Amino acid sequence: MIQYAAGVDIGNATTETALGRIEDGKLVRCVSGIAATTGIKGTKENIQGIKLSLKDAADKMGVDLKDLHIIRINEATPVIGDFAMETITETVITESTLIGHNPDTPGGVGLGTGRTIMIGQLDEAVKEEKYIVVVPEEVDFEDAARIINDRSKNGIRIEGAILKNDDGVLVNNRLDRKIPIVDEVEMIGRVPLGMLCAVEVAPPGGCIDLLSNPYGIATVFGLDADETKQVVPIAKALIGNRSAVVIKTPSGEIRERRIPAGDIFIHGGQKTYRASVDRGAGEIMAVVDKVHEIRDVTGTTGTNVGGMLEKVRLEMAGLTGQDSREVSIRDIMAVDTIVPKEVQGNLANEFAMEKAVGIAAMVKTRRLHMERLAAALSEELSIPIELGGVEGSMAVRGALTTPGTDKPLLVLDIGAGSTDACLMDENGNTKPVHLAGAGNMVTMLISAELGLDDFRLAEDIKKYPLAKVESLYHIRHEDGSVEFFEEAIDSKLFARTVILKPEGWKAVKTKKPLEKIRQVRREAKEKVLIQNILRALKKVSITGNISEFEHVVLVGGSSLDFELGNMVTDVLSYYGIVSGKANVRKTEGPRNAVATGLLLSYLEDLNHGND
C-alpha cells in the first residue's frame, strides 16, 4: 500500500514540511518544503504558509496536495520572548561645556586656551586676553583666515578656533601663525561666549592627550580636587578623539548620573528574590541561578524594567486569550553592555559610552491554540490533520537522522525569542527546557553597542560575514583573505565595511572599523547564545555537570548562522562534548528537524498500529 504523509513544523519565521512516500509501512522517499510563516505562530493565519510549504514539498515529490493521506503538525512550544535595554548611567551637562567632537579633518595641531569670542566681535578684543574664535556658517574660510591674520597682526592673541563649516584645514593653511581648529560643530550658536575654553588637536594618526585626562583638564583650567572629580565624565567622553573643545562655564556642571533602573523580583517556589538592575547583569543572573524553578518575574512599577516585563505578559495574554494575571514569566536573562548615548546638553552630537543592561524575558503559558488551527486546516484541505508530539521531542527524532549522532542526545534550537533545548536519554525519554534570550537579543546588543539605531542592519551584521572594500577591484574578508573581481565594485561601497549578504553587499555606514564591528558581533553571540547553551545544558543535566553529555546538536534556522556552529563546537569541546550543526536526513542541514521528527513519529505509530 502506498501513502503520502507530511510532517509540518510551524516556526516563528518559517513553516517546514517533510513529505514522505510510504510503501508497506516503509519510508521509501522523503522531500522537504519550506515557506515563510504567515501570521503569528498558532493562529489561523498560519494556513497560507502551511499550504505553500506543503505545495513546495508536493511539487518536489510530483504529487498533488489532495493525494496526501495525513498531515501531522507540531504542538508548538508555548513560549514567547521579549527584550529591553536599560541604561544605568548617563552623562549630563547642565551647561554647554563640552565639544568632544571628532571631525574628519580638524585644522592645526596642539593646545590653545583663551576666552571664547565671536569672530565678528574681535574688534572689541583686548591685547591682555587670549581668545578662542567662534566662526559661524556664514563666514567663509578665506574671510575667517583674513580676519584672524589681521587681528593677530594688531596684537590680539588668538589661540584657537571653533568652526561651524568643514573648513578647519582651509582656514589653518591660510593663517600666518598656526592654531588648533575644531570644525563641523553643528550647534555653533550654543557655544557660550566670554568663557574660558581649551581647544586641542592631535596630529594625524594621534589622539588628544590633555583634554582626555582629568588632570590635564585640571591643569588647563586650574581646578581643585573637587572640581577635577566633576570633570571625569568629560575626560572619559573625549578618550580616543583626535580633537576636542572644553569650555568652563561658571555654573557649568557635568556629571555621570546613575539612573535608578528599578528592581527585578524573581519569585521562586518558597521565596522571592530581589535583584537591582543598576548593579548589572552579574547580580541578576546570580539570583536567577539561585532559584531552582522560577514561578514568575516582576519589576518595579513605573520603571522601564517593570514596563518591559508587563509588556511581555500582556502580549502573551493577547496571543493565547488568557488573562494576563495567569501568564507567568518563567525565565530571564541579563547581559552587561556598554552603549554610546548622546550626551545630554551636547554641542556637536557628542556621545558618551554608558553602562547598560540588556534583559530578555520568556513566558510560558497554556498550550497555544494548535487544535483550532488543525481543525481549520483540515477543513480547508480535506485531509486529516493530527497534532504531533511535543516540539522538542520531534526535534530530537529529526536530529537523530544526522550521521554520527546517538542517544543520549541534546538538541538545541536557538530561535528569535527563546532558546529551547531537549534531551533524549538512552531509553527515549525526553526533557525539554526553555530559556529567555536568543537571536533577537543578540541583534539588540549589536545595534546598541554600535549605536546603529537600525534593527535590520544589526540583524544583517549578526547573520553574515564582513569585508572591507579595499579598492575598486578587491575586498579583504574579515579573516584577512583577499578576493579580486573582474568588474569594478560600486563606488558607493569604496573603502567601506560591507556585509556580504547572498543577495548583494550592504554598506555599514559607521566610522567604526571592521575589527570593532566583528568584535561586537562575536561578543554579543558569546554573551547571549553561548551562555544560554551552557545554562540549558546545566538545566537538563541531572547532576549539573555539563561534561555528562556526549552529543549536542544544533537545529533550526539560527543554526545556519555562519559562525555559531564553530563557536559552539569550540566551547563544548572543552567539556569533551561532540557538538555541531545537525544534518537532518543527511541532506537538510540543521533545517527540517521537527518536520522530519513528525513524519517519523507517524511512521512509528503506523507500524505499531500494524503490529
Next chain:
Amino acid sequence: METIRNADLPAIEIYCNGGEAETAARYVGYGIEEEGLPYAVIRTPLTGAEASELARRPGLGVVVLVTEEAAEVYTRLLKKQEPLFRVMLTDTKAALVAGKNAARIVKTKPFIEME
C-alpha cells in the same frame, strides 16, 4: 597653460577651460585641500579619454575634469576609460564635495554622499 598649485608636490590635477569652470575648479581644489592633499588647477580643455590617460601616469592617479556643469573624476584604479563619478555643479558645496571625494580615492576613505 596656466597652473595654480597649493603645494610643490605630486598633486591631483584639475583641468578646466577657464571662465566659470575655473571658479568651480578652484572649489574642487579647496575640497582636496581640506582633505589634506595637494592639487593643481590647470587651464587646459581636455577630453574624458585624455583625462583618463593622464590619471594613469605616476603620481596620485586621480584627475578631475571640470566644466561649467559638472566635475568628472578619473582614476587609474578604474580599468575603463570612464569617470568614476560625475558631480553636477549646482553650487560651490557640490564642487567642494567633488574635491573631497577625489581626495578620498587617494586616502582610501568612503565617499561623502551627495544629498
